[in-house]
Amino acid sequence: MDIAEFRKRGKEMVDYIADYLENIEKRQVYPEVQPGYLRALIPDVAPDEPETYEDVLKDIERVIMPGITHWHSPYFFAYFPCANSFPALLADMLSGGLGCLGFTWAASPACTELETVMLDWLGKMLKLPEEFLAGTEGKGGGVIQGTASEATLVALLAARTRIVKHVQADHPEWTEVHIMSKLVAYTSNQAHSSVERAGLIGGVNMKKLPTDGKFAVRGEEMRKAIEEDKAAGLIPFYFCATLGTTASCAFDHITELGPICNTEGIWMHIDAAYAGSAFICPEFRPLLDGVEFADSFNFNPHKWMLVNFDCSTMWVKRRADIIGAFKMDPLYLKHDHQESGLVTDYRHWQIPLGRRFRSLKLWFVLRMYGRRGLQQHIRKQVALAKEFESLLLADERFEICAEVVLGLVCFRLKGSNDLNKTLLKRINNSRKIHLVPCQLAGLFVLRLAVCARTTESRHIHEAWTLITQLASELLCDNHH
């Protein structure tokens, strides 16, 4: 394919994508294919000789589309949103076209510098404490990670390095592994599975703290755990707080937990993967109060702030802590400006070495929506969740299982878990809307998250009509 053909095909692809998104609600949101469906549709081996673009393109509808779960359908209410907006798509195209890697400043200065400034812009929109900003002389700053899982892990590793150094100062005879065997990290029993995984990867003990009636960790529980663990000779060093849990969008009490962490020298990382985007609205910003006690903070603009995946933004108060956990300097990655102090080499901030020019997406989105446009998006989606909540409240067969704070509604039919499992199965088998479940205090619960950018009130009402209809049938079946 030469440049002339790329121009032609690229424009066709833009139209294909536009057509796809324009007509997405006509597609069945959740696919009907069975495991292994795709292998039978294509050859066993790659072709020896080039095929034409037409050959490839016609297979998109034949091979790929039947197996797509349409995340951007307004009938998609599963998991949490995965952002998609036109400015971000354009920026991503540009990023692909430039195709530069930003592992060091020198590898593409614009890639590094735009990221640092965009993280400052976004940090200011969130009203993060000054210490989290890079500015020209700050000790903190932000970075774009691929996912919140990576941010959680990077924070844990930085905390591990910091505590090991600290303990070795008092006990120079202790090896790193000996110290690691005494370390204990905490998180909520509602935290995302990736937090437990970070503990596993980092080889440290990760304890899950019990939560209160609102599925949130309180200071008291943490204090108790710390006392017990210290009495047993362990060293508490890391706490991953969640603002907006995956199951029910619960918020740990970081105003209580933060001061304890600070007193005990525990690194507090805040995972606000989903909820973080809402903090750009003044009415939701109080949910972030307590961030001043944190060492690191992370949320995913690629979830709810209209920046296409992947863009997980993370800030630290002391970038030296992060860099210290990873820094390696082979000659082929050294460059003239390295020691100048003004320069950020993001490879020291993350697990991978290579990195795409992801801050372009953030730049395009922040500018083309403006702060107000993004606030509108958040507010609209919260209103839609509230609308669904009010429909539920008016039907006494249902119960709401967690406070509806943002765009997620957790609900169930009053009755057994089996009843609700069957309801969910019938909902998803209808293929008209898509939901996933969660477990809350032993109950099997259905989650409706407002996901697509184009979700409107009518989609919420259609979803409700379907759910109540299937619920009525189910209750009737059970009655007979």
Added chain:
Amino acid sequence: MDIAEFRKRGKEMVDYIADYLENIEKRQVYPEVQPGYLRALIPDVAPDEPETYEDVLKDIERVIMPGITHWHSPYFFAYFPCANSFPALLADMLSGGLGCLGFTWAASPACTELETVMLDWLGKMLKLPEEFLAGTEGKGGGVIQGTASEATLVALLAARTRIVKHVQADHPEWTEVHIMSKLVAYTSNQAHSSVERAGLIGGVNMKKLPTDGKFAVRGEEMRKAIEEDKAAGLIPFYFCATLGTTASCAFDHITELGPICNTEGIWMHIDAAYAGSAFICPEFRPLLDGVEFADSFNFNPHKWMLVNFDCSTMWVKRRADIIGAFKMDPLYLKHDHQESGLVTDYRHWQIPLGRRFRSLKLWFVLRMYGRRGLQQHIRKQVALAKEFESLLLADERFEICAEVVLGLVCFRLKGSNDLNKTLLKRINNSRKIHLVPCQLAGLFVLRLAVCARTTESRHIHEAWTLITQLASELLCDNHH
């Protein structure tokens, strides 16, 4: 921006990218900006109200381009190539438009299934042993990681989990951390810095084995290390072999090392990040001999196989080993087909949870180039490196510092390291071509890697003309 504007702007962006790539050699390959240049060019805070697309677009040339290192310029010879092709760009656009996440099979079946089949296609092109393929009943299979660093780490963590279980079977009283304190991993002293980092992250001791005159690890060195470490009570468990080191494209002797690893129960991971793409050519496939002894193998089509970043392909013989290291099953990620055996949930294979639909890029590239088209690309670039080698050989002021096997040439002026440091500085300051250095046996060495897809013989000759001219001036300066 509505869909109609996206159609317009998207097409303009396709032309912008095509223009950029068509005229890239007219741009200075390495930027002249100073650290901190970008912050001064844009506002301090994000705008409150939306800006127009025109506002954003005009800043691309004003703000971004002056700070870009042009990785796809035919005058770019630094690091290793970062792939860029039109089919991959188109596939990436489609992936962005679909915007689905493939963390489980159910989250988008096509995303998971195409990946599994593409990794089989590619595995067959490389003539990997059958055990590495998934097929319909295989125990192995492939996955796309973001980078080789992640593949190295995932393999190390899988190996760590496997050995811990194994040792605990004999010593049920030993804790995981106690066992970890005895573990020892090996790699070459020429291995990429990410291998050392994987050891750091995984909390295990990583020893660098000495290399021979060709910068390769031999079996004898490993055998010696294992004996010493076992005698000291340590447990060797992981070896990361490199095929095509970053510094000099050296190849560890895996036909010697593999059998030792197998006998000792050491997990052998092969990192062929750069060189792996060449193994699709029969004449280079012997370099991969010994892969049959490996537990896992990884290379980066995003380096040298025309698939845009990121696409790092990894295969394992027993996927249960990988999954076992990570598996966590919260209810919100469970789905009906999970236990069917036919289904792959790639979230268990990697560090992040979310993942883009990256196999589309592989599919487009493999089909639109065909095996032969990709072989041609590799062969052409190796021939260009050989051409540069022959120019060097004809100038006795220079020496070649490592065998030229693929597309990398390591060379220096005969003389001191300082002389060569100055030469490199002058070359890069010319901004006409871009190189990075490496260190080989204490020598400061210049690396010329054939990178851009569009590099031709004339670019090699222009580079050589510049290098010899600057060398002459330098030698003349030194003489006076």
